[in-house]
Amino acid sequence: MTYSIKEVAEKTNLSIYTLRFYDKQGLLPFVSRNASGYRTFTEGDLHLLKTICCLKETGMKIADIRQYITYVMAGPRSIPQRQALLREHRQAIEVQQAAIQTNLKEIDRKLALYDAPNATHLVNQELAFVQHEKRANGLPNPFVLS
Amino acid sequence: MTYSIKEVAEKTNLSIYTLRFYDKQGLLPFVSRNASGYRTFTEGDLHLLKTICCLKETGMKIADIRQYITYVMAGPRSIPQRQALLREHRQAIEVQQAAIQTNLKEIDRKLALYDAPNATHLVNQELAFVQHEKRANGLPNPFVLS
DNA sequence: ATAAACCCTAGACCTAACTCTAGGGCAACC
DNA sequence: GGTTGCCCTAGAGTTAGGTCTAGGGTTTAT
Incomplete structure (x- = not known):
């Protein structure tokens, strides 16, 4: 099962604008695009996005969240x-x-x-x-x- | 004992800029000016300013703090x-x-x-x-x- | 009586985090 | 095959809460 940006917006209470903004800010490098260039979220993506929200809601700045995501993308070496x-x-x-x-x-x-x-x-x-x-x-x- | 804006800035960890900004925003109508137009804070003013910081630090918006201060200025009727x-x-x-x-x-x-x-x-x-x-x-x- | 260290205002500028607009492509139905 | 409802990007605009600058007065010590 995959989700469109609209569905994700509804699931997370982030606006579509905010999701695109986060992507622009480098917070969503893990989200793949389909053949038409549409963002396509998997369950695992939603999981990581939830972590992002968690950090944001506790006051972490976008720059620091980006750093964390960069570590995640680098695999287990960055633990x-x-x-x-x-x-x-x-x-x-x-x-x-x-x-x-x-x-x-x-x-x-x-x-x-x-x-x-x-x-x-x-x-x-x-x-x-x-x-x-x-x-x-x-x-x-x-x-x-x- | 009264305090200059600089002394208040040091006591509260707000910058002089922020104090003047708060005044501009209507948060400090209780602060009197001396003959030269300088803000002159009394002990009581510091007390109320501390309440303002308290509200700010718990995330209250300036507009709402202003409302509270307006009530305070109106005396006991606004309890x-x-x-x-x-x-x-x-x-x-x-x-x-x-x-x-x-x-x-x-x-x-x-x-x-x-x-x-x-x-x-x-x-x-x-x-x-x-x-x-x-x-x-x-x-x-x-x-x-x- | 002048320099240093304050104070003032008005208003420009800044930053973070969105939020929206314009212009355009894709997809599904009628 | 056209309308509707999605999706995209780039980039402009907004909001909240400061922060700073310019231009000018005051106070204190020398």
Whole structure:
């Protein structure tokens, strides 16, 4: 079973444009063309494409994905390089995840503040503090005076 | 204590350019100017700026951050809107995190494959399968013949 | 009172990652 | 045999988020 570019677009949630763009960027050297020059994807191609999506969705840049694909095309000799690349990327993802966790905590703190029964009072206090700070430093008050 | 744009840039790891860009985008309406027209950040401003970074780093778009800041400038009356916005964003982050976890598992599967003692054999098998698929469908073999 | 080190704005420029258009070929039906 | 719906390429255009330049004011130390 093989797939046309349209079918692959539907299967992957990438647009046809994006698939062609990826090919232009050297991400799809493994995709063969039929006699009319049409891209023809096999099951194995879909598998590798899924790996590409996986790397893209975790924030890898196209240039680095191309490097990985180049290694894949070179056969088993490039396994060490593939490992190095993926391990480094894995590290980057972990850093990224940790940062998000920290930020998420901060957002939850804000949400808790807004959820408090005396939220209005607390927000007013903050506002008063900031306005006081401005006044104390001879700065204009940028807040809307309701 | 107040801070110049340069000091804030150093404290936040945003460039001076980015800070001015954010101001242009309406993210910093709370920052006052001194008599010479210089931006003058107070402690409270830094606090709110940190919230902005928090939202940015979790992938919120500038337009949405601007919306949040607009709510903040409007005072306590906008608490429900702020909650709605942050809750929606929180949801988005969770979705994003879940996707990353899924992809991370996939990457770990790849790494495990490459770590296997018979990695070369397994990779060769995959390669053979893909090449067979191409041949079976009358397609050219795109792989480098070493 | 001048040099060095800041600050400002407007607007041009850049980069990544698409997204679309124009112009043209192939394939299947009516 | 013509219309419809695919496919192709090259290359222009778009979007988001910066980054930089030019031209000019301010502040501080010498």
